[in-house]
Amino acid sequence: xxxxxxxxxxxxxxxxxxxxxxxxxxxxxxxxxxxxxxxxxxxxxxxxxxxxxxxxxxxxxxxxxxxxxxxxxxxxxxxxxxxxxxxxxxxxxxxxxxxxxxxxxxxxxxxxxxx
Amino acid sequence: xxxxxxxxxxxxxxxxxxxxxxxxxxxxxxxxxxxxxxxxxxxxxxxxxxxxxxxxxxxxxxxxxxxxxxxxxxxxxxxxxxxxxxxxxxxxxxxxxxxxxxxxxxxxxxxxx
Numbered sequence: 001x002x003x004x005x006x007x008x009x010x011x012x013x014x015x016x017x018x019x020x021x022x023x024x025x026x027x028x029x030x031x032x033x034x035x036x037x038x039x040x041x042x043x044x045x046x047x048x049x050x051x052x053x054x055x056x057x058x059x060x061x062x063x064x065x066x067x068x069x070x071x072x073x074x075x076x077x078x079x080x081x082x083x084x085x086x087x088x089x090x091x092x093x094x095x096x097x098x099x100x101x102x103x104x105x106x107x108x109x110x111x112x113x114x115x
Numbered sequence: 116x117x118x119x120x121x122x123x124x125x126x127x128x129x130x131x132x133x134x135x136x137x138x139x140x141x142x143x144x145x146x147x148x149x150x151x152x153x154x155x156x157x158x159x160x161x162x163x164x165x166x167x168x169x170x171x172x173x174x175x176x177x178x179x180x181x182x183x184x185x186x187x188x189x190x191x192x193x194x195x196x197x198x199x200x201x202x203x204x205x206x207x208x209x210x211x212x213x214x215x216x217x218x219x220x221x222x223x224x225x226x227x228x
Contacts (some may be wrong), residue, residue, distance in 0.1 A: 004158075006158065032214060034216075041123070042220065043203065043218040043219060043220045043221055044159070044203070044216075044218045046215065046216070049214075049215065091156070093158045093159070095158075095159075095216075097214065102147055102164060102166070103149065103161050103164050104161075104216065105161060106151070106158035106159045106160070106161075107158050108157055108158045109156065109157060109158040111156065
C-alpha cells in the first residue's frame with residue numbers, strides 16, 4: 001500500500017513552454033500533497049503544500065504564478081511549470097499524506113530539462 | 116545554524132559492516148523523526164519513523180532518537196550492496212496545518228561487495 005505515482009519521470013521542453021507534472025496516490029486518499037525541488041547532491045526543498053480543494057500554500061521565494069499547483073481531488077495533484085526557462089531544470093518530487101497517518105510517501109520524481 | 120544537520124559523507128563500507136548514520140537538529144518542537152532512502156534519480160522511500168526518544172527496530176534497520184541531545188541515528192546491520200543510496204533524515208512538528216518535513220542534506224552511502 002501507500003503508492004504514489006508521478007508522471008512523467010522525465011521531460012525535456014523548450015524554453016518558454018509550459019510543462020505539467022502529475023502526482024497520484026494510487027491506494028489511499030491524499031488529503032495533503034507536497035511538491036519539492038531537488039538540486040544535484042542537495043536535499044529536498046519544499047516548494048508548496050496543497051490540501052484537496054484549497055489553494056496551495058507556497059514557501060517563501062517560490063513564485064506561485066510560475067509554479068501552478070492544482071489539487072482537485074483526493075488522489076491527484078498537478079504542478080505546472082509555466083514559461084519554463086533553463087534555470088527551472090531540476091528534479092521535482094511530489095509526496096502525499098493521508099490525514100490519519102504520520103508519514104508521507106513520495107513519488108518517483110520528474111527530471112525536467114529546459115533547453 | 117540550520118535546523119537539521121547531516122553529514123553528507125560520502126560513506127563507504129564493506130559488505131556486512133554496521134553502518135551508523137546521524138542527524139542533529141536545533142528545533143526542540145520536532146516530534147516525529149523519519150529516515151528515507153533515496154536511490155539515484157528516484158524519489159525518497161520511507162524506511163521508518165519514530166516518535167519520542169528511544170529505539171525502533173525493523174529488520175536490519177534500527178532508528179534511535181535522543182531528544183535531550185537533539186540527535187537521531189539510523190543503524191544498518193549486515194549492510195548489503197543494495198543498501199547503497201543516499202539516506203535522508205527528516206523531521207516534523209505536529210500534524211494538521213503544521214505538517215511540514217524538514218530534511219537533512221542526506222548521506223551518500225556505498226556498500227562495497
